[in-house]
Amino acid sequence: MTSAVETRGLTRRFARRVALDHVDFDIAPGEMFGLVGPNGAGKTTLIRILCAILRPSAGAARVLGLDVVTDAEAIRPHVGYMSQTFSLYQALTVEENLHFYGNLYGGVPAGRHRAVCQLVGLEDADTTRQVGTLPTGVRQRAALAAAVLHQPRLLFLDEPTSGVDPVGRRDFWELIGGLANEGTTVIVTTHVMAEAEHCGRVALMLDGTVLACGPPSELRASTDLQVAVVDATPWQRSYATLAERFPGTSLRGRTIHVPLPKGVDPRRAMGDALSGLDVRSISTAEPSFEDAFIWLIRQGRSGAT
Amino acid sequence: MTEILAEGVVKAFGRTRVLDGVDLAVPRGELWGVVGADGAGKTTLLRCIAGLLEVDAGRVLPGRPGQSRLGFSQQGFHLYSDLTVDENVAFIGRLYGLDRATLRASAEELLAFAGLSDRGTSLAGELSGGMQQKLTLVCSLLHRPPILLLDEPTTGVDPLSRLEFWDLVEHLHAAGSTVLFASAYFDEVERCDRTVYLDHGRVVAAGTPDELRGDHATLEEAFLELTS
Secondary structure (H helix, E strand, O other): OOOOEEEEEEEEEEOOEEEEEEEEEEEOOOOEEEEEOOOOOOHHHHHHHHOOOOOOOEEEEEEOOEEOOOOHHHHHHHEEEEOOOOOOOOOOEHHHHHHHHHHHOOOOOOOHHHHHHHHOOOOOOOOOOEHHHOOHHHHHHHHHHHHHOOOOOEEEEEOOOOOOOHHHHHHHHHHHHHHHHOOOEEEEEOOOHHHHOOOOEEEEEEOOEEEEEEOHHHHHHHOOEEEEEEEEEOHHHHHHHHHHHOOOOEEEOOEEEEEEEOOOOHHHHHHHHOOOOEEEEEEEEOOOHHHHHHHHHHHHHOOOO | OEEEEEEEEEEEEOOEEEEEEEEEEEEOOOEEEEEEOOOOOHHHHHHHHOOOOOOOEEEEEOOHHHHHHEEEEOOOOOOOOOOEHHHHHHHHHHHOOOOHHHHHHHHHHHHHHOOOHHHOOOEHHHOOHHHHHHHHHHHHHOOOOOEEEEEOOOOOOOHHHHHHHHHHHHHHHHOOOEEEEEOOOHHHHOOOOEEEEEEOOEEEEEEOHHHHHOOOOOHHHHHHHHHO
16 A cells, blocks of 8 residues: 655755654555654644655655655645644634635535534634634634645644643544544644553654654653652752753653662662752653653754664 | 733623633643633633733723733734834834833844844745744834733644744743733643643633643643544
């Protein structure tokens, strides 16, 4: 079966920097594929190339079997793109926005507006209100409605849950999981690592390259880490002390996560770093995807991988 | 002594009451977080407290007269993309009326702490999202305000940059600043001295993170139950 997305040596240079540097991967039809990485890693540039709205400087990319440079016009009807910044007209109502986008795609069948509103959970929302006056969560559903109006086979979501509250975020991921189950290929970026775990596979990007790619569980296992979960008081000083000694140390609330090699005794491994700290408890855990992210990015930046 | 205050604050836009009698009082030197669903009124509350919006009823501190003591980091990126980091800093510093020597000393220290010292000649628009957020914070701190209001300062910022950003805020808090921030990340809110839950323009719960968590495993679970 043809890949939904296929890139080979994909490179994009801007005047002063390389945004994408020889990126290779394949995404199968119906996959829910995550792109994560620090700000500036190249995620948005990659999405814009795959939507055929930005040309690569070198290398090749095929989307739904079509070349992003020579077949750009043929690709666009089949992809939907929800950008970081809201792509709807704030002064128009939801209905007006849907009409506008529908016309851009050469019109959509009667009844499609209602169907799409139902799909994204807007059936009870007032679609005659100006988009700019709607709460973030509703606005973001409306933006999704516009992105899937023409029933794209491939859907790009660039930080779709940015600025959305926790309840809205949870519901939104259920929604896009449903779209993927129905056969739409979904490519999504996020900065919330717990969300990235909804994806079948995730590519971890850094400085325009793919640092690691695979199912979240495999990426977590690839770190070969255990995490010492340290509860110490005051947490500020304890965190500063441990972070200085153990790169990749991070905070969850007031709890300190210290990445350690698998198999070592955490108290022994942290040794004298703990002396002088008022430690209430230490336990060990499997690394979360966020622990793995922080570890892999730090490794990548120090050139250790 | 209360540094940040909202007392019976009401604010309506048209027929919509966005704030419906909000009370909170942050004592000097404390770090408080405001959480709530989209549209709960977090941004409006911070803008009222900063004196950018006039309240319909109630009273706020610092409000307009206190603005020289206030640093307000608004949601999103509000700096000049076509200016360099140094030019943005110089421009904002001049708006605060800082003389050259004061500005240089202040900027040098803050940029160093934010890890931006070697980016002085980069265009602000070319910085990553995390760096832009840190630059926004730096610019709101140039005049060394003792009071800080931060509206979702880490939205769209990656996990590593978020850690670095909070290192900077924690550094200021430890040095005695009073901070009130709005956030959608519960992990961040767990680190503050007290948390305020806002729902439909009202404070529905307030307390230390431990108090609010109660029997729940996380603050997020407690919040989801409260709002469901």
